Amino acid sequence: MSLHTTLRRTAASTTTKTPTTFICSQCRHATLLRRPKRPYTFTQLITLSDGSTFTHRTTSPLPIYRSTRDTRNSLMWNPSSNKLLNIEEDEAGRLAAFRARFGRSWDANTPVEAAPGADKDAEAQAKEAEEEEDNLLDLISSFGQEEVGQPKKK
Amino acid sequence: MAANEPSRYLARSLPRAIAPSTRAQGPGCRRYASDQASTKASVLSDLELDGSLKATVTPVDAAKSFDPIAKARSRRAQLPRSRYQFRSPKYDRGPLHPHRPPPPSDPSSRLFVPGPFSLPRVGQTYESTVASDILTLCYVHNPPGFQPPPKAPRLRSWDDSSPYHKNRPLRGPRGGDVLRLLRKPITFNNIPKLDRITIHSYVKGAADNSSWLHVAGMAIQAISNVRVQTYKAKTSVPAWGISPGRDTVAVKAELRGEDMEHFFGKLVDVLMPRLKDWPGVKGTSGDSSGNITFGLGPEQVALFPEIEVNYDMYPPKMIPGCHITVHTTATTDKDARLLLSAMGIPFYGKIVD
Numbered sequence: 001m002s003l004h005t006t007l008r009r010t011a012a013s014t015t016t017k018t019p020t021t022f023i024c025s026q027c028r029h030a031t032l033l034r035r036p037k038r039p040y041t042f043t044q045l046i047t048l049s050d051g052s053t054f055t056h057r058t059t060s061p062l063p064i065y066r067s068t069r070d071t072r073n074s075l076m077w078n079p080s081s082n083k084l085l086n087i088e089e090d091e092a093g094r095l096a097a098f099r100a101r102f103g104r105s106w107d108a109n110t111p112v113e114a115a116p117g118a119d120k121d122a123e124a125q126a127k128e129a130e131e132e133e134d135n136l137l138d139l140i141s142s143f144g145q146e147e148v149g150q151p152k153k154k
Numbered sequence: 155m156a157a158n159e160p161s162r163y164l165a166r167s168l169p170r171a172i173a174p175s176t177r178a179q180g181p182g183c184r185r186y187a188s189d190q191a192s193t194k195a196s197v198l199s200d201l202e203l204d205g206s207l208k209a210t211v212t213p214v215d216a217a218k219s220f221d222p223i224a225k226a227r228s229r230r231a232q233l234p235r236s237r238y239q240f241r242s243p244k245y246d247r248g249p250l251h252p253h254r255p256p257p258p259s260d261p262s263s264r265l266f267v268p269g270p271f272s273l274p275r276v277g278q279t280y281e282s283t284v285a286s287d288i289l290t291l292c293y294v295h296n297p298p299g300f301q302p303p304p305k306a307p308r309l310r311s312w313d314d315s316s317p318y319h320k321n322r323p324l325r326g327p328r329g330g331d332v333l334r335l336l337r338k339p340i341t342f343n344n345i346p347k348l349d350r351i352t353i354h355s356y357v358k359g360a361a362d363n364s365s366w367l368h369v370a371g372m373a374i375q376a377i378s379n380v381r382v383q384t385y386k387a388k389t390s391v392p393a394w395g396i397s398p399g400r401d402t403v404a405v406k407a408e409l410r411g412e413d414m415e416h417f418f419g420k421l422v423d424v425l426m427p428r429l430k431d432w433p434g435v436k437g438t439s440g441d442s443s444g445n446i447t448f449g450l451g452p453e454q455v456a457l458f459p460e461i462e463v464n465y466d467m468y469p470p471k472m473i474p475g476c477h478i479t480v481h482t483t484a485t486t487d488k489d490a491r492l493l494l495s496a497m498g499i500p501f502y503g504k505i506v507d
Contacts, residue, residue, distance in 0.1 A: 030247045
């Protein structure tokens with residue numbers, strides 16, 4: 001055995017030496033336990049458009065985030081809200097008059113209903129507010145004289 | 155010469171008394187290969203006849219002198235701080251290694267992730283309102299004594315029209331080989347809830363320039379609070395010069411627990427209302443086992459408050475789009491959609507359940 005090895009060695013030294021490539025992949029049957037990487041997070045206060053707030057953890061360093069458009073004021077999340085519906089303002093009723101004259105039935109009906117209604121609402125609200133004040137004064141001054149107070153109301 | 159060398163195995167097989175020590179080797183006790191035949195019988199003598207229990211007799215002196223408390227008291231100065239702490243080993247060397255790392259739930263483990271630190275709003279909303287709503291909506295009243303009609307087995311058996319049907323595995327369901335998940339009736343203990351959210355972004359420009367991937371990773375990390383993982387391409391896309399196994403083209407963040415709920419709340423309350431001309435999530439999305447996916451384009455991802463707050467950090471062209479998969483514990487898309495619409499995600503179009 002040793003004879004063979006010596007022979008081979010001499011043969012190798014005499015002939016050309018082949019470049020040996022070492023396999024460098026390490027194998028020690030150990031897995032590195034990597035510490036989990038977590039980005040730094042801040043606590044942020046989110047203020048929704050209706051004033052409600054909540055906190056959340058975020059990577060953004062801003063302490064307070066005020067949103068202008070969120071679920072509280074977008075139509076998709078509030079489908080029944082009249083305020084968010086895109087109703088054209090038609091206080092003088094000119095658009096409605098135009099539609100009544102030249103519009104088709106499908107576009108003549110709906111806005112006419114909505115636009116004067118809105119006008120009436122605004123006026124009625126103002127009147128009601130005044131009347132309420134009157135009513136309160138009436139209540140104080142004329143308690144028990146309801147027959148007198150009622151015709152005054154309307 | 156090889157023949158002269160004493161065999162290593164021979165030395166091991168001999169009993170200790172007889173075995174020649176390899177160091178002090180006189181010329182007289184040389185052994186030859188022909189002699190090994192006689193020693194083969196003594197192989198069995200290598201076995202210890204006494205069990206290991208008998209050998210381990212604790213010396214009494216050592217036991218008496220072992221008094222760690224007294225030793226610690228007699229110490230004048232404290233040991234360095236690290237000596238009082240347990241440090242997990244850096245490597246896991248397998249279950250047979252004497253030095254095992256602690257489980258990841260142990261705070262001294264290297265894999266330990268502390269938390270949760272907050273009670274997110276989404277989770278509170280779910281607990282207080284959504285869960286009971288879903289339970290009510292999914293209630294099916296069965297009068298007492300009601301027996302559900304027997305269902306056909308999910309895997310059909312073969313009709314024995316052919317002798318070759320013998321011992322065949324059962325037939326798959328009709329109309330395709332996909333065996334859908336079973337939907338159990340929803341009761342108080344299996345109300346569908348959010349399981350995890352996966353944000354995935356395939357960046358086609360990453361094949362030739364890795365900066366696309368870096369920007370995508372940072373953007374996804376910013377919006378999700380989670381370090382992303384990168385993935386290599388599985389399929390070849392010749393038009394973009396992407397070849398499988400070579401190009402790293404995708405980043406993915408997987409959110410669970412607290413992170414998931416914060417992200418979901420941010421997505422629904424802040425981001426979705428800000429999207430321009432966004433009709434909602436398509437009603438046909440879903441993998442029919444309770445996971446709903448939708449996509450956001452680059453200009454929509456840029457509307458996240460985390461990206462908006464330092465928008466200049468990202469090259470505007472390189473902000474990625476992403477696919478967001480919401481995994482729920484529901485087993486059908488119908489239940490998952492019910493859950494998500496209760497949590498605030500709008501759906502549009504034809505709803506396919």
